Amino acid sequence: MSEERGLFIYGIVPSDVEPTPDASGVGDPPGEVTVVRHGRVAALVGEVPLQGALGRPADLTAYQELLDGTATVAPVLPVRFGTVVTGPDAVVDLLDAHGDRFAAALDELEGQVQYVVHGRYDESALVQSVLDDNPSAADLADQVRGQPEEATRGQRIRLGEIISQAVELRRESENRELLDTLGPLTVAGVARPPSNELDAVNVAFLVDADREDEFVDAVEDFAEQRRGLVLMRLLGPLAPYDFVNAHQLAG
Template sequence: MTATEVEQTALFVYGVVRADAEVPEIPGVAGAVIHTVAHDEVMAVVGDVDVSRPVVRKADLQAYQQVLDRLAVSGPVVPVRFGTALPDATSVIDVLLADRPDLVELLDALEGRSQMTLRARYVEDVVLAEVVADDPVIRDLNERTRGLPEEASWADRIRLGELVARAVDRRRQDDAADLLDTVLPLAVEHRTLRGAGLDHVVEVALLVDHDRREELEQTLEAYAEAVHERIRLRLVGPLAPYDFVGTT
C-alpha cells in the first residue's frame, strides 16, 4: 500500500463493545474486514474505507447492519450512527471513546438484551370491509357512489375517503393498544416507530432480555393465529439495539 493510498483511507465506525469482547473477522462496508480500536474498558469496531467512495449505497447500510447484528449475538453493542468515519485510530479514541463513562453504562444496560422489532399491518381488504359493514353512513356513501362516474360523485367520494380514513384510524388505535398490552410486559423498554399507509397498525422496537425472547415469540405466535384473518404480524430480530442508544 502506498503513502497516497494510506492518506485516502479512513475508519468507518460500526459500534462500541467491551474491550474484552470477541469480535469476529467478518466483512463490512465495501467488503473490508472489521477490526477494533481499544481504549480502557471499551473498543470501537471499525473497518477501512476509501474516503473517495461515498458510503451511501443500500449495500453499505446492509453491511453496516449485518456487522452490528452479528456483534449483538455475542454481547452488548452500542451502534454508532451510520456513515460515521474518522481519519485514524487516534481520532476514534479522541472523538468517540475517551472520557465516555456513558458508553460503559450503556453496555451494562444492554447486557443480556437485544432489540426485536414488531410490525403489524392490516389485511387491507378485510379492514375496509369491516368499516363499511359497521358504519351505516360509510355503507350508504359506498353504495351511492358505486358505479357512478367520478365526475358525478366527486364530493361524495372525497367524503367517503375521509370517513373511511377516520374509521380505520379508530380501529388502528384500538388494535395497536391491544397488541401492545400483550407484548410490552415482555420487554424491558420499547420505542414506538413511525409507520405509514392505510394498512399500518403499529411498529414498535422492543428491548428484550434474552431469556424472555422465546416467551415473546410464542406469545406472538398465539396472537397472530387469533388475528391472522385481519392483521399480519412480523417479528424481526434479534438485532443490535438501534432504537435504544440515541445518536452515539
C-alpha cells in the same frame, strides 16, 4: 496520488469482543471489520475512502447485519450510519471522552436484544371492516359502487377520509394493546412511526434473552387473534437501534 482513507464506525462494544473472521463491512468491495480498543470499551470499525459515497442499500444492509449479528453474542451500542472519522486516534478520543457512559450502557444491555413487531392491514379486509362498523361509510360505498369516478368524486373523497381516519384510530389502539400485552415480558417498548398508510402496528421491544421464547409465543398469539385482517411480521433479534446509540450517549 494515494486515496485518503478513514474509519467507518459501526458500534461500541465491550473491549473483549472480536469480529468473526468472515465479518464484512460497507464499501465496494466490502471492507474488513476490525476493532479499536480503549479501556473497558471498543469500537467496531472498517476502512473506507474519505471521498467515497456511502449509502447504497448494500452498505446499510452490511451495517445492520454486522450490528445484529454482534447483538446476539454481546451488547452493542449502534453508531449512527455513515459516521466516518480520520483514523484510530479519533476513535480513541471518542472512547476516552465517553468510555464510562458507554461501559455503563453496555452493562445495562447485557443479555438484551431488540425485536420489532410490524403488522400491516389487508386492504380489502380493512375496508370491509370499516364499512361494517360505520353506516355512513357503508352508505357512501353504496353510492359510488359502479358509478363513474367523476360523478362521485365528492363521495369517494369523503369515503377515503373516513377510512384513513379509521386506520389512524385503529393503529393507535393496536399499538397501545400490543404494548400493554407484551410490556410485562419485555424491558421496554416504543411505538415507531408507521412505514405505510396501511400499517396496523409498528413497535420496537427490548427483550431479555432468557424471555425470548415467551415473548415470541405472545407475539404469535397476538397475530393469531388478527388473522385475516393484519399480516404480522416479527423482526429480530436486532441491535438496540430504537433504545440507545453511541451518539445519544456522547451528546
